[in-house]
Amino acid sequence: MSEAVGIVMGSFVLAMAPVFVAAHYYREQRHRKRLGQLDHRHYWPRWNNPLR
Numbered sequence: 591m592s593e594a595v596g597i598v599m600g601s602f603v604l605a606m607a608p609v610f611v612a613a614h615y616y617r618e619q620r621h622r623k624r625l626g627q628l629d630h631r632h633y634w635p636r637w638n639n640p641l642r
């Protein structure tokens with residue numbers, strides 16, 4: 591009986607692993623895309639000359 595439970599649990603873990611990997615990859619790509627959309631050039635004059 592315990593062998594069957596171990597096989598079922600192991601199969602579930604192995605089946606869920608690709609789902610978690612895909613979700614992590616999607617989050618990383620979305621994060622990279624959002625970072626690329628930031629435009630810091632607007633703030634450069636203020637950063638270079640704080641007396642403005």
